[in-house]
Amino acid sequence: MSLEKAINNNSIRAVDLFCGAGGLTRGMINAGIDVVAGFDVDFQCKFPFEFNNRAKFIEKDVSVLEPGEIRTHLGHEQYTVLAGCAPCQPFSTYSRSTQKKKPERDKRWDLLTSFEHLVSSLVPDFVTMENVPGLEDQKVFKDFVKRLKKLHYFVDYKLIYCPDYGLAQTRKRLVLVAGLNHKVVIPPPSHKKSQYKTVKDVISHLPSIKAGEFLTSDPLHRSSKLSEQNLRRIQASAPGGTWLDWPEELRAECHKKSSGETYLGVYGRMKWDEPSSTITTQFNGYGNGRFGHPEQDRAISLREAALLQSFPENYQFFSDPSNIGLGHIARMIGNAVPVLLGELVGKVIVDAVNSDI
Template identity: 55%
Template structure:
């Protein structure tokens, strides 16, 4: 029997969707939000990002085309053809969060990424979509640039809501606080909340093959753990799930933590707990000393694959071509910056439910 082509598979899958929403994902990264929207039944036709490292994972795992371009250089004409003929259109994205993160207190309006949200608003005006969604760090809601963005959407006729949510409420096995904005021209819209019991570290990664520090799994090269120095291995073995470096013998404690300023950072060099959600995955989650990223049981930091799973990516999600080198800093950055897939799916389901509630028969785009 001949193999079904990739294009045919995409056509078959796409034709089965009935919500009639076509989307464009700005700042798409490796596709966490896109994958979630697709899982909810939304056709994402284009992902845009300036990072060439995103091109392969985005295109390989999602149905959308990938455009390597800065959002600052886009205009509505670049986008309108990608959603032409759709019943409804969605402009989605997560502008780079680093300028607004509490981990980057020194960044501000002088950082060029600070103004990318303004380009998001400009494209919303030029494309004139039916819906908009944006995900970012909670601290963004306190910034003037965000309030200006909301005001612009409202002036364009959007009903806008936003709230800070914990991703663990939506099936992400991770405690991750995020700001979620939804905007609609059909009427008031809100994120549909669920009553899912938070998924634990054990449920997410408990059955992955055992590996050692500095080792990679033969069947999945992304399931690899960073090496540990002799000192950090001693620290790892002295650590207990949910504990801190304060539990260690004095000779293991780093000099910086003995100083007054360092005593307020107890969560670094920690192990995760099996029966709790993971802590927030940062871009450096693969390093034991960068947070509570020690494996609950094995003497190592969590692997690249485990971090992806804790971001709710499917276990089969591909981040590098077969045989290509795997750079921990690059893959860690891509995964840590991603929108958790399950949060993207919750956003997508909320928009689909909103359409079904407010419209009845579909409209036809001009």
């Protein structure tokens, strides 16, 4: 049976918790799932979530969310999905490296516990979440998986290297999908290394702009200004190179110390023929990572980062082009679940439904 026929005959309705600007939602919609609502504490995500996805945005902290508020949106469809990609900061490599040997429990970890409680109360047909790889080793995640199995969910989770699935970005993520009375299977990689999408594949078609400028026809294609010092630095940078390639006078004082030699990824240019580095919330700053454009003397633009996160090129993040805060839009883009990952989990769920037909 074709995917189109299966979708037409079987309504799959989803609610996206921690929805942000809608990366996961957009991906699930692309896969054929009807995402009707999203919850998030960041009110600035309301416009992009609703405008691009025709779904309702509810500004609310998931930790105080009642099951009935979600049930209202899920209704009584044949199949229901609850997605909960909680903020990843407590589980990131950087966060864990800066904690003491025996850290106190981070309160943000409780967001996953809150999600678990909502799943236990609602028992939707499908559950999905995505987070950083470090979460897999945490007790809070292991307890979550045990709870899902106790509720009789089939559970599959996998550490995913995103280029293996068509994303032009070296992001690694932990992806989980669970099905109630439905066997779910996260598929093997779809791309070999020789098939990886590259920075050139994704952003080379965009018009050139200078640091601090934007494209009139697409105000999202704008980059941050550069100081005179940083302009000289990026001019001295080669794609894939490091600040060690610079003349001595351009190097930052902190990099001249022995401890600074470990931070070779900052102030770097991307390479055209490789996937980009992981897009973080600070990609708009040239000095914050390997976020320099491969050729142009600037950091990548907001649009370029959104494309590397696999958002459609017409995805809008603001309603007023004259009032754009680069910082908060960069945060929305960097925090988003890549759309292609949303499509991946959406297809896993649709395939599980189709297998029953």
